Structure formats: structure tokens, C-alpha cells
Amino acid sequence: MRSISPPKNLFLRGIYLMTRRYLRHNVGIQSAALAFYLLFTLFPVLIFISALLGLLNLDVAAIIQALRTILPADVLNLVEMYLTYVSSNHSPQLLLFGLFFSIYFPMRATNALMRSVRTAYHLGPPRGVILPRVKALLYTVLLIITIALTLTLMTVGDRVLIYAVEHFHLPAVAAGMWARLRFPVSALVGYFALFFLYALAQDGRQPWRNIWPGTLAALAAWLFISWVYAMYVNNFANYSVLYGSIGTVIVLLIWLNLTAVTLIMGAELNGTLISLRKDGGGASL
Template sequence: MVLPKNRLLRGIYLMIQRYLRHNVGIQSAALAFYLLFMIFPFLIFISALLGLLQLDVAAILDALEDFMPTEVVSIVGMYLNYVGADPSPQLLLFGLFFSFYFPMRATNTLTRAVRTAYHLGPPRGAVRHVLKSLLYTVVLIVTIAVTLTLMTVGDRLLLYAVDNFHLPAFLAELWARLRFPVSAVAGYFALFFLYALAQDSRQPWRNIWPGTLAALAAWLALSWLYAYYVDNIAHYSLLYGSIGAVIVLLIWLYMSATVLIMGAELNGTIMSLRKDGRGDV
């Protein structure tokens, strides 16, 4: 089949072809499955930690409402408040264990999808692959912890520093304005690191950053649009009752998984277009 001569149309055609050929829909469903099971142990761990440290749950929920549907935030809030009301070290350890296990499974699923997008075979060396998965799981958890800190603890610490350590108020205001861009940068580097870590050898920077930036921007835009749709148009809770929040969560996770995988597919498409431009076979 003859590809379109226009570079943009050719890229769109290759992206659609890759989506179908690489079974992105099935891979996204598998990734969404593990993300779903990752959320609840992580919420147990976070809520137990919040209960032990007596941090502000309401501030976390307020931050999440900026880019998540209200139904999803309500589920998160329910777990945070329920488990945080009776914190215990045993519950904290339970959540910590499964907060590593299920993210590792999600990382493995996403790594396979990324390797497929780059036309790579099975990973070289089982031990090396496990170490990479464990390393990225730690990076993922640290990124989430940093983001939560920026969204919640940051304000409280800044106000405390202004009142007790004479921190200039303009610095506190600047931090409040920059916390969302800083969180976006943290998410960018976490995704960039995943795309790079899935490779067998070091890839040029230009083969990784376009899909990383596009995936992050698309995820933020899609999450905001879906949240607006759910809150103002769909009204899943009226149609499906109490199960509506679960449906919203599953759809949001599936869309998020698709965006993450398609970011790697975009990088693969750009690499193919470069080869076509050089006349490589």
C-alpha cells in the first residue's frame, strides 16, 4: 500500500497502523488492570502514612480535583479517610509491600509495550530486566511522593517557614505558582526515564523526548477534558448508581494507559519517518 506523500499524513497513518498492529488496545487494557490494583494498596500505604504523620488529606483531594474526575477523587478520598482514621504500622507495611508488587507488574507491562513500539525483542537477561523494573518502580514511587509533597506539604511548610523562619512571602507565593509546572517536569522525567530504561542500549535523546512530551501533554489534556465531561455532561452516578465511580475510574485508567503507550509509538513513528527520509530500508 502506498503511503501518503505528506509527512504529517504519513505519520498519522503510521500511528494508526501501529495502534492496530501492536495491539495497543489490548496492552492498554492489561496496563489499566495493573494500575487499578496498584492504586488501592498505594492508597492504603499513603493513608496509613497520613494517619501516622497527621497530614492534610483535604489538601491532597483539592489538588487531585484539578485534573481528575470528581468520582475518582471521591474513591480516593474514601480510602484515605477510612484507612487514615485508624493508622497502624502493620497496615503501613502491608500497603508498602503491595505498593511495590503491583507497580512492578505495571512497569513490566508498559516496558513490553515500549519495546514493541521500538521493534525490540524480549529483554536481554532476566536478572537485568528485574533490576530495571525494580529501579523504575522506586523512581515511580518517589515521583508520586514528590508530587504529593509539592501539592500538599509544600504549602504548610512554606506558611510555617514564613511565620517562624522569616521566609520572604514572595518566595512562598512563587512556590505556590510553580508547584504545578515542577510536578509536570517531575512527571516528564519519570516517563522519559521509563522510555529510556526499556531500551537495550542508549538511545539518542531525540528518539525519546518527543513521545515523552506528547504523552504527558496528552494525558493532562485528556484527564482535564474527561473530568469536565464526567462532571458536567455524562453524570455516570445517575446512570449507574454507586458503580458509576468505578466505571469512571476504569475508563480514565484505560485512557491513561493508551496515552502512555502511544507516546512510545510516536517515537517509533518519528524514527521510521527519519529512515524514510534518508532512504534507509
């Protein structure tokens, strides 16, 4: 059977190569495995975040409001109930428990995503055993710190700004500007977190142009897909009718799978662009 030749148009050729990569690299299977690890990552991270909220007296409502546009209502209600309950029954022991499992399970998810990134870059299995684990541990710890700082930025910000205006004579204009910039700054933090993961998966140092396009595309696509899926679930779909009490879990699993596909395809986009630049047609898939 004769293979189909790639289109001559550069944009269509890129779409063609991305489709072939999705099929040849088994992105569907890899994303399902990553979504499985993300599911087990979610609840320990929620325990850690909830305990942190309780110890620092952070505002749960502010976090829920920030997530309202990208999470379906069913999932949002589950997260809100969980955060409210655990943060109202906080303890240092619970924080340590959540921190331990917030490192173990995200490390598994990080390893799965790094393997997918290496496949996208045609790097093969990593050399050695210790170095990949160290990279995954380093990234996981930095990710937890990033999440904690981002939550603090979103929740403590209003009270800190009001206090600064009243006691340190911070100009109201500057306070308002910072209040508006908190979420773009959080998005920028998310960009560099994903960029760092793509970079750590490499055997050596990659040029900037081999990492940033897929990182930016993955982050933008994830925000857009999450927003569209949340609107669809909230306004059109009714999973509770089809699946009963497990409807929320079904919604969560679908959202995690969409997230996994987006993260992996960001790396595949970088691999596609490298192929197009390397041979002018992307013959190397």
C-alpha cells in the first residue's frame, strides 16, 4: 500500500506530521497513563494545599473563584468541599502527610510525562537510572513550591494590598495594577514550570527555539480546552443523569485526559518544528 505524501503547504504539512506523530507515538495511550497518575496526584496535592490554607489562613473562596472559568462546576464543587473540610481541620501532621504523597505521586506523573517528551524529541530511553529520578524529584519539589507561591499570590494578595495601602501609603493605583497583574503573573509562572519540565527531559541543553513554541501552545491550548470543556459540562452535558453519583469522577477523568493530551502534544509540536527545520519537510517522524 502506497503511503500518502505530505502536503506541500507548510501549515498543512505540520498538521499532517502532528497527526502522524499522535498515532505513531501512541499519544492516546500515553495520555491515558498520564491521566491515571494525575488522578492519584490530585488528592494528595489537595490535602497538602488544604493543610497549607489552614495553617496560613488563606482564602479558599479566592482560589475557587480563580478556578471557576477553567474547571467544570461538578469538579469545582468537589474541590471546594475538599479544600473547605481539610482546611478547617488542619494540623501539621496532615501537612506532612500531604507533602510526602504530594512528592511521591507527582514524581510518577512527572516520569510519565518526561518519557513522552523524550519520545517526541526522538531521544529514546534515558541513560542511567539515578539521574532521571533526581530530575523528576527536583522538578516535583520546585512544582510544589510554585503551586504554594501561586496560591499565596492569588489569595493573600488582596489583604496584603489593603494593609500596604492603609499602613505603608502604597498608592491605590499601584495596588490596583498589582491586583490585575496577579493572574497574568500566575500564567507566566505556569509557562516557565512547563518549559522547565520539557528542558529537564532532555539529555543535553536544547536551544530556546526547540522548547518555547510547544510550551506556549500547550499552555494556551490547555486554558482554552479547559474553558470550553467547563462551558460544555456546565451548560450542555449532564453526566449525573448518565452516570449517577460517579458523574463527577467521569468529568474529572475526561478533564485530566484532555490535560494530559495537551501537555504531550506540546512536546510533539516542538518535535514537529525541529523536523521541519532539519530536513525541510519533516521526513523524520
